[in-house]
Amino acid sequence: MKKYNFNAGPSILPEFTIENTANAIRNFNDSNLSLMEISHRSKDFQAVMDEAEALFKEILEIPAGYSVLFLGGGASLQFCMVPYNLLEKKAAYLNTGTWANKALKEAKIFGEAVEVASSKDANFSYIPKNYEIPTDADYFHITTNNTIFGTEIRKDIDSPVPLVADMSSDIFSRPIDVSKYGLIYGGAQKNLAPAGVAFVIVKDELLGKVSRQIPTMLDYRTHIANGSMFNTPPCVPIFAALQTLKWLKQLGGLQKMEQKNIEKADLLYNEIDRNRLFKGTAATEDRSIMNVCFVMNDEYKDLEADFLQYAVSQGMVGIKGHRSVGGFRASIYNAMPMESVQALVDCMKKFESNL
């Protein structure tokens, strides 16, 4: 049966990425060797790394003065690497959910980390507004897309101090003005590649300013100086990321991608708003175009298990909501085709009319 993959992460990847990566795992560049069994220092792999970095910069239109890194350890290691490298006295964090909170917690190990605002009072169903960013902070940290709660900051905000963003689950979903950020990071397993690699975009001039000693592997400068090859990089995920970047470019880049993402999200949110059984959990103006969270209206609450079972029987995968929100979550990342979102919408309509 056809499966519609709404998994939150690791999640759907373009067919192009999976196909090309599978082929390279069998026979990389007609070498009769697997991508998994060659030296990362070989000419052929170096070309993969160089092209991945170049395409990353091209598609996001990253200005001069920034480095792009591919590192192990996931987004979670960045929760500690960011303050290790950037926090001298004080950092400011916007608390918009589970991941933002984890980032904040790590920063506290390194110095004063203040929470400038939080939406915990309403189970992170909105993005706080009208907060003040302390001008004496070394940086201000935001999580642009809150994967678990389905809220998103889709505008590049102005910050008086270097802006640091966890973009794990919305990188490449829309054009961004990188010049407004000091550092952007994320795990690749939502919109780019299989798990195992994290990306970091860092403004070079922000580095080397803290007085503490930084372990070699945790110092961004080590990886900049070695082109993300100080040690063995995650070769297969990096190769897969390159395929996704090629796919994105062929498709027409980020403007095109954003347009498609908005169309998909509108289709699903419109059905959630129309269908008497369902309601969205995120504040309308903060709704994510990547993770769509919804529950059943109070009077139909006891039908949630039935709907889930019905959706699964129709091929829907991964739509059970995260335990901290309940209900349902449909992750509709870049690689998700419109037809799959339509299939979920059809499911919701059918379930309603069968009642």
Ligand SMILES: *Cc1c(COP(=O)(O)O)cnc(C)c1O
């Ligand atoms: C998935 C996710 C993470 C965690 O990523 P890991 O690579 O597993 O550490 C962090 N932040 C956000 C916003 C995420 O969606």
